[in-house]
Amino acid sequence: MSTVRLISNDNTEIEISREAASISSTLKSMLEGPFKESDGRIELPTFDSKVLQKVVEYLEYNLQYHDAADDIEDIPEFEIPTEMALELLLAADYLGI
Template sequence: MPSKYIKLITHDKHQFIISRDSANVSQTIKAMLETSMFKESSTNKIQLEENALIMNKICEYFYYNLKYNSNNDEDGDIPEFEIPTEMALELLVASDYFNC
């Protein structure tokens, strides 16, 4: 029985508990959770190498994407996703890894 929430553990031992739906915004995480037989799919925990700071922003993006992507046929008022300039490069790399 897949749980509704999953746990992401950062390199610096922070834990992010987010909804499965939002985590699935990342194709990479989606594959990890869905491909049974691996550790992740049974524990619903994923050990990542990112640090908490960047992970926070990534999770924020997951929710942002989930919210505005799923009901995009409503009015076109989608607020811009704010990216602090100093994080730009790190996020770029992360988006490549997470495939989102």
């Protein structure tokens, strides 16, 4: 499984599987489109490392539990810190998730 490195505005690198990154329509376009990022690195200067880390956690959570939607009792709740809610909403809109 190949990985992608997302780079935040404070130059923190966060690794995510290519499969999980492809859940985001924006990241998928960046990875597959004519403007392919070099060496699996995608710079996202709009986001700081805390927000980007939470986005990565959500994408991995979504990948893990996507097929388990029928068995709702076994899916743990994804925690969103109240103080990050607005930033995460903006990130989700930008990333198409």
